[in-house]
Amino acid sequence: MKFFLKKGYGQHLLKDKYIINKIISIINPKHHNIMVEIGSGLGALTIPMIKYNNCISIIEIDKNFVHYLMYNKQIIESKIKIYLDDALKFNYNLLIKKHKKKLRIFGSLPYNIATTLIFHLFNNYIDNIKDMNFIMQKEVVNTLTANTGEKNYGCLSIMAQFYCRIKSLIEIHPKSFYPIPKVFSNMVYIKPYKKNPYKLNNIYLLKKIVQKAFSMRRKILRNSLKDIFSVDELNLFGIDYKIRAENVSISEYCQLAQYLELNNYSL
Template structure:
């Protein structure tokens, strides 16, 4: 999240949109409520509009992951007074090992303005570190936030929302209009808070199996569970689990997906 500097053109391939609205920046900081005791990690700091506020609030204890190598020297120059505590990692966040940032008992607090083209895979990547994370605050395209928060029967309900809600409490916070950025995107953005559970409210016996079931079920959204899951489980077996095989996947609750996953795990363990 960043304000656009003179001489730096936003790069389309990185999905850069520089945040410049001070009112929005202040609202984001209040939502995060950073404190000196926190270990914050910012993904894609850009030119540091949000970074500056985070550094001031935490006395400089901040890790940043930035892919655009041209921005890194600018950030180091801009925040030179925090050189001992502000660490910039030139890396692709999709491949970054966030576990390597943990230095003590403090969990990580993740912040980022995530480009639309990487937001979904990046969230899945971060969920794999959920045991190390206290919370995540993201600026996302509003449609992605809608997908994260959607429930059964909602048009936005799908794999992203189901797995995010398996691991986290999802809290949409507020909408950010295109005019808050330069260049202005064509769609609204939104801020969302993801808070990992200490223990999933509906734990699956095998999370990998659950992910496979959900991915397969939504392989073709317009088809029924009978068709989409036929390679995994029979219609009779679904009925035995009190699940209608004639339903489309977006009608099932997280608990029902876990029920299917656990049945498959039990069957695999018997063989």
């Protein structure tokens, strides 16, 4: 197995069969679903999933893993399609147009690309994704799912929850992987809103406001946002200028972004 691993790809392979079966049970793949796996490795999730769904497309960057899978008997006998490609560069529209259905995306994501990848999917394919089930670093999942006022609540929480409903599902011990990582992992469920509750067109403005607020996390809003909003403008939306960035809800940040949008303000 060591032959296959490339440190630069941040590869940690699931090996715990109990956890693997639990993950597949949670994903609950149906035969009519269009499943897309990112980073299949040696097929720890792929192969047991075949008995539930053989319409699986694999996106794998490591040609050694692709070669291994192409000669696996269970893969050969299924209808699984393997793409040797970078998940950050792959054109998911190929699958969307081919199947004319929303995609269900899953996988154990390398820690070094996890957040970059999910925001790539949010920004480019959100309307054509049914749901996502990812295994990610526990600390990242804690941030993605954090609520207003919690210590992990920040830019990542707000921007992710703007797009989707996000839920942490199960914790996965480092010993469930090979090689053993130094951190715990969590499985996270990400479901795009059917109708986004935050009525905002200019997401760029939201991102800039949030970044500005959290760049001076320990300062009150009057100070951290003084270059954008006056105290009177914050009061207009019922936002106390004496609170800090982590105490402002996503809805309130969106209201501030809407205000700038209506007033043709650029950042």
